[in-house]
Amino acid sequence: MPQIPIMTTGGGFTTFRWLCTIFGSLFYLGDIVSDLLLSVQYFRSGHATWAALTLVFVLVGSVCIQIFSYAWFKDDKENDEVVDKGLSTPHLIGIHVLQIGIFTRYYHLLKKSFKTLCSGKTQEVEQLGLHLFALATDLSMLRMFETFLESVPQLVLQVYIILEHNHRSNLQYISMAVSFVNIAWATVDYRRCLRRSLPHINEMPCGIPTAVYLFYKIFTITPRILSLTLFIMLSPFSTLAMALIWFVGTTWAFVEKTDFCISPVLEHLYRAIVGVILVFTFFNIKGVNTRVPMTVYYIVSVCQNLAAPILLYLLKPESEGTDYFKPILFFILITNSLGLGFLALYYSLLHPRGYVAEEIDGIDGLKQETKSTRLDRFLQI
Incomplete structure (x- = not known):
C-alpha cells in the first residue's frame, strides 16, 4: 500500500x-x-x-x-x-x-x-x-x-x-x-x-489561537448550562422563559433576513435552529459589525447566569445547605470571567484577519462576484 x-x-x-x-x-x-x-x-x-x-x-x-x-x-x-x-x-x-x-x-x-x-x-x-x-x-x-x-x-x-x-x-x-x-x-x-x-480568507491557526477560542466557547457555554439548570430547579415554568429567549433569537434571525437556504421552508427551520443556538452562545448571523450585539448578548447572559443562583437562594433558602450550591455559584463566577477574558483575548490579539474587517461568526465576510455556493452561504450564520 x-x-x-x-x-x-x-x-x-x-x-x-x-x-x-x-x-x-x-x-x-x-x-x-x-x-x-x-x-x-x-x-x-x-x-x-x-x-x-x-x-x-x-x-x-x-x-x-x-x-x-x-x-x-x-x-x-x-x-x-x-x-x-x-x-x-x-x-x-x-x-x-x-x-x-x-x-x-x-x-x-x-x-x-x-x-x-x-x-x-x-x-x-x-x-x-x-x-x-x-x-x-x-x-x-x-x-x-x-x-x-x-x-x-x-x-x-x-x-x-x-x-x-x-x-x-x-x-x-x-x-x-x-x-x-x-x-x-x-x-x-x-x-x-x-x-x-474557503481560499479567500485566512485559516484559523493551530495551537494557542485554537485553544483560546475553544476556552472562550467552553467557558461561556458551561455556566449557561448550569444557570439554565438552576432556573428549571427553581420552577419548571422557567422553560417558558427559555422559550422566550429562543423566540427572541429566532426573531433576530428573521429581522436580519438570513439567506442560508434556497428553500423558504428550510430557511425558516434554519432560523429556528439559530434561535436555539443563541440560547447557549453568541453567533454572528449576518455580515455586519457585531461588537454591539455581542456585547449586549453577553451582558444579558452574565446577568441571567448570576441571577439563577441568587433567585434560587432567595426563593428556595434550603438550597444553600445542599452540597452543590456553593460550588456551582463559585464555578459560574469563575467560568463567566474566564470565558469573557478568553473572548477578549482571542478577538483582540489572535483572530486571523481576512480581506475585510467584518466577520460572520468569526469569519471575515466577503461578497464574491462568482457563482454563489453553499460554502459562501455558510458565511450567513
Missing part, C-alpha cells in the same frame, strides 16, 4: 485532517449511543419521563440534520457538483429516513480522502483539497446543528436530574462526558473547517 503523505499543499487535506474526521465520527456515534443507552436505563428503572426527554433530544437533533443533509445532497446533484453517482434520489431518501445520512457523508469523505492521500500525487491532492474540505465543512455544520439541538440540551437535562433528584449512575456520567467532548469538538472543528475550505 502506498505510504500516506504526512503533509499536503494547496488544499491542505492532510493525514491529520483525515484522522480528525475519524475521531469526529466516533464522538458523534458515542454521543448518540450513550444517550440511547441512558434512555433505555431510565425506562427500565421506571423513569419514563426522563427516558422520553432523553430520547426526544436525540430524535430532534437527528431528524433536523437528516433534513439538511438530504437537501444539500439534492442541491449538489442539481448543480452538477461532485457527488457519488450511486446515490439516486430514492437511495438518498432511504438513507435519510433511516437516519444514517450523516454516516453516509462520513463514509464518502473518508473513502475519497483516503484514496487521494494514498495516491501520493501532490497535484491531485492540490486539486481535490478544497473539495474535500467542502465535504468536511458540510459535516461540521451538520455536527454543530446536532450539538446545540441534542448534546447541549441533554447536558441541561442530566445535570437537572442529578442535582434535583439526586439520581446518579455511571452511564449518566459517561453520557455527559461524551456530550461535553462533542460540544468542544463540534464548535472548533466547524470554525477550522469553514475557514480552511
Whole structure:
C-alpha cells in the first residue's frame, strides 16, 4: 500500500485532517449511543419521563440534520457538483429516513480522502483539497446543528436530574462526558473547517489561537448550562422563559433576513435552529459589525447566569445547605470571567484577519462576484 503523505499543499487535506474526521465520527456515534443507552436505563428503572426527554433530544437533533443533509445532497446533484453517482434520489431518501445520512457523508469523505492521500500525487491532492474540505465543512455544520439541538440540551437535562433528584449512575456520567467532548469538538472543528475550505480568507491557526477560542466557547457555554439548570430547579415554568429567549433569537434571525437556504421552508427551520443556538452562545448571523450585539448578548447572559443562583437562594433558602450550591455559584463566577477574558483575548490579539474587517461568526465576510455556493452561504450564520 502506498505510504500516506504526512503533509499536503494547496488544499491542505492532510493525514491529520483525515484522522480528525475519524475521531469526529466516533464522538458523534458515542454521543448518540450513550444517550440511547441512558434512555433505555431510565425506562427500565421506571423513569419514563426522563427516558422520553432523553430520547426526544436525540430524535430532534437527528431528524433536523437528516433534513439538511438530504437537501444539500439534492442541491449538489442539481448543480452538477461532485457527488457519488450511486446515490439516486430514492437511495438518498432511504438513507435519510433511516437516519444514517450523516454516516453516509462520513463514509464518502473518508473513502475519497483516503484514496487521494494514498495516491501520493501532490497535484491531485492540490486539486481535490478544497473539495474535500467542502465535504468536511458540510459535516461540521451538520455536527454543530446536532450539538446545540441534542448534546447541549441533554447536558441541561442530566445535570437537572442529578442535582434535583439526586439520581446518579455511571452511564449518566459517561453520557455527559461524551456530550461535553462533542460540544468542544463540534464548535472548533466547524470554525477550522469553514475557514480552511474557503481560499479567500485566512485559516484559523493551530495551537494557542485554537485553544483560546475553544476556552472562550467552553467557558461561556458551561455556566449557561448550569444557570439554565438552576432556573428549571427553581420552577419548571422557567422553560417558558427559555422559550422566550429562543423566540427572541429566532426573531433576530428573521429581522436580519438570513439567506442560508434556497428553500423558504428550510430557511425558516434554519432560523429556528439559530434561535436555539443563541440560547447557549453568541453567533454572528449576518455580515455586519457585531461588537454591539455581542456585547449586549453577553451582558444579558452574565446577568441571567448570576441571577439563577441568587433567585434560587432567595426563593428556595434550603438550597444553600445542599452540597452543590456553593460550588456551582463559585464555578459560574469563575467560568463567566474566564470565558469573557478568553473572548477578549482571542478577538483582540489572535483572530486571523481576512480581506475585510467584518466577520460572520468569526469569519471575515466577503461578497464574491462568482457563482454563489453553499460554502459562501455558510458565511450567513
